[in-house]
Amino acid sequence: MARKLGLVSLFIGLALLMTGCFNIDEPIKAENGGIWDSFFVYPLSWLMTNIADALGNSYGLAIIIVTILLRILILPLMIKQTKSTKAMQALQPEMTKLREKYSAKDQQTQQKLQQEMMALFQEHKVNPLAGCFPILIQMPILIAFYHAIIRTPQINPDVDPTYTGAPQNFLWFELGSADPYYILPLVAGATTFIQQKMMMVQDNPQMRALMYIMPVMIIAFAAFFPSALALYWVIGNLFMIIQTYFITGPNVGKDKEAKTGGAKTK
16 A cells, blocks of 8 residues: 555656646647647547537536546446455455564564465455556546646637637636635545545555545645646546445445444454
């Protein structure tokens, strides 16, 4: 799980790096060259623009629809991740026993603990890093969507000096600018926390730390990034919350408490 924390930090850093390495100040157009623009950024911008046109020039609704489409696209992978998390939860009692058995901190004991853990995972066909794989898939999409948002003149007029249209507003915020009231960043952080809590593996201190770190990072980024990106995060999180609820069932929290209580009474 510590590796997962490292991977999350790595991909967030990669996202920031990639946003600075491409032509972020250049409007996205069909004639733009390069694999990144042609196959990642422009298709998302084209999709948003056409959906917005069909909805009476509502780019806010277009972003919501594209977000849902992207989530449906990676849904099979996310279902696999959720099932993997449930499998890890089922192994928690055995993992706790192993940690108690090999509680000494010397290198030899810790190596033996890791060997026993890996044997346990292999026996039950559980991959402890399965939760990291969706991050690998989502991050390029997230970065491409970020580029599509800030490089589409209808959303961010500043990117194209020749664009004469007005900035696009949705609800109380302007899509191309940060939310001046910080409502959307706070909602993005709250939904991230809920989604992380629903996926949290029982009695895992690293995962518990991640549950608090990620919302703070999301709030910080959303406070300065375009509101359209924060809107994407909120809708994506809500999709994940609903998805997790239906996959794991409404009693997942009660099941965790029951297992914990049962372990204490033995």
